[in-house]
Amino acid sequence: MCSCMVARMSAPTSTPTALSAPAPVRVRPVRTRLFALPEARWAAAATAAFLLALPLQLLGGSAWLWGPLYAAAYLAGGWEPALEGLRALRAKTLDVDLLMIVAALGAASIGQVMDGALLIVIFATSGAVEALATARTEDSVRGLLGLAPPTATRLHPDTGAEETVEAARLAVGDVVLVRPGERVGADGRVLDGASDIDQATITGEPLPVPKGPGDEVFAGTLNGTGALRVRVERDPSDTVIARVVALVEEASRTKAPTQLFVERIEHRYALGMVAATVLVFVVPLAFGAELTGALLRAMTFMIVASPCAVVLATMPPLLSAIANAGRHGVLIKSAVVMEGLGRTDRIAYDKTGTLTEGTPHLTEAVPEPGFSADELLSLAASAEHRSEHPVARAIVAAARDLPREEAYDFRSAPGRGVSATVGGRKVEVGSPEQLGEGEAVPGTDGTAVVVRVDGERAGWLLLADRIRPGAPEAVVALSRLTAAPSVLLTGDNRRAAQAVAGRTGVPSDGVRAGLLPHEKAEAVRDLGGQVLFVGDGVNDAPALAAAHTGVAMGRAGSDLALETADAVLVHDDLTAIPKAVALSRRARRLVVQNLCLAGVFITVLVIWDLVGHLPLPLGVAGHEGSTILVGLNGLRLLRESAWRE
DSSP states (O other): OOOOOOOOOOOOOOOOOOTTOEEEEEOOOOOOOOGGHHHHHHHHHHHHHHHHHHHHHHHOOOOHHHHHHHHHHHEEEHHHHHHHHHHHHHTTTHHHHHHHHHHHHHHHTOOOOHHHHHHHHHHHHHHHHHHHHHHOOOOOHHHTTTOOSSEEEOOOOOOOEEEEEEEEGGGTTTTEOOEEEEBOOOOOEEEEOOOOEEEEHHHHOOSOOOEEEEEEEEEEEEEEESSSSEEEEEEESHHHHHHHHHHHHHHHTTTTTHHHHHHHHHHHHHHHHHHHHHHHHHHHHHTOOOOOHHHHHHHHHHHHHHHHHHHHHHHHHHHHHHHHHHHHTEEBBBBBHHHHHTOEEEEEOIIIIIEEEEEEEEEEEETTTTOHHHHHHHHHHHHHOOOHHHHHHHHHHHHHHTTOOEEEEEEEEETEEEEEEEEEEEEEEEEEEEEETTGOOOSSSSSEEEEETEEEEEEEEEEEEEEEEHHHHHHHHHHHHSOOOEEEESSSSSHHHHHHHHHHHHHGGGOSSSHHHHHHHHHHHOSSSEEEEEEEEGGGGHHHHHSEEEEEETTTTHHHHHHHEEEEEETTOOOHHHHHHHHHHHHHHHHHHHHHHHHHHHHHHHHHHHSSSHHHHHHHHHHHHHHHHHHHHHGGSSSHHHHHH
């Protein structure tokens, strides 16, 4: 069993209206609560009973006080794995869970009641958290399916009459009406109408995209202020959103062979230990040994051969590293992830919301003769003040310290921009192409907005997505750790992607732009090796699942990205990733040290018990001593200095 910490983070969303731009689309899956799981309830009961019994025993209390409590811990934490183990025996298999139950009962039979109870509690707790992780993953996938609306407005092919139908019943060739503020019901192409659509869930683009006749739209994306007629071009079962779900599930299943390998090793070890214990008991009896002595030797063998030290050889270093990383804003979801993080040899990043902050900011105001930069920005902000478009918010934010005049006759045209009367002059702010200024756009790596006053161009406002603080340093550090160049995978256009790559240290030949979610996942798989992918959006979920290790941005990340990823950056600090990778590598070195130490102790004690006479107290002391020793060695990574090294 392995324990898994699942981060749950969310942020409020807003509902768009016909007069506002769409709010970002976020997946909000139903959450399975920890104590809704029977495994968690039984583990809690076992832990409570153990914690009540332990001090009573250590303080010299009567066995009549602590004995029943230990018995309750055995029963609460052990009945389910024991039952499953017995069912496995009926299927002619044997697993380590049953073996540990037998070892715990064996320890109790020779007076080591507390040791056995502790084994029971550890296994019950890890099983509960593993069950929670599985449930949360299933919840997140179901939540993604909720992006697509349950119904759509279909137009009759002859009369044009509207009818509400289930989105799953739409067929290729149907024409649907998408009203302002609604989600698109199917993948298709716009027949007529104009609007801005927030499709960050599919492409990761930070700004709503203007859509008009002939443009492609995707199911689950959010329409803005215009109405669209869309012809369905894909069956509902084959939409991009549906494929994202399938890819997440498929990539998650690819981890199953590793789990099956571990189970095979556990099965063989269990068979070997049981067979050896039986032999240690039966062979001396066959040669006339006393029953009590043979039983005592067999129980001693079971104790010293128990894999407790081996288990602790692995878990304390990894769990200590997880705790240390968690204190510094990196949530690692399992010990398996922490161990695998150190094997990373390639790094791939999403662009928008990962290497960048994900929101546009004004970088420069370029006025025409007769206007100053402040005047240009003030006029534009006055006209844009009523708009909720992300570009408008960036302009208004940049002009917050400048005087602003009241705007009248405000109008907003999807895909074109806004116009208003400011100080008696007509001010237009919007798309250069739609306002007839496309040929004069100044060179920029971001977005150019033209400002016209009384029909004449007054200047340009240049906007760009800011590079996230620490991104260049993180890219350089990770490239140095892995000795391999980083890769940028984005749904945005190539020009914007190359600009971000140049400012963060990603080589130009490592940029792949214009990718849909399934193409990102394919790109991750094509990289080969142990790929670490960093992303934030729903569109990144397949790539996060396909990567050897997926890391999601905690503040900017969608709920699905947070659930799919193996690790979460709570503070969106990219510089924490190379430190976490280095910490993982130190943890793996400690695991090897501990395994060697545990192996030596177990081997010596087992040989001593088989060829000599190992006193039970000495066997228990050696077993427990080795367990404590490897445990303390693993806890070294809890030190603060381990993160800074």
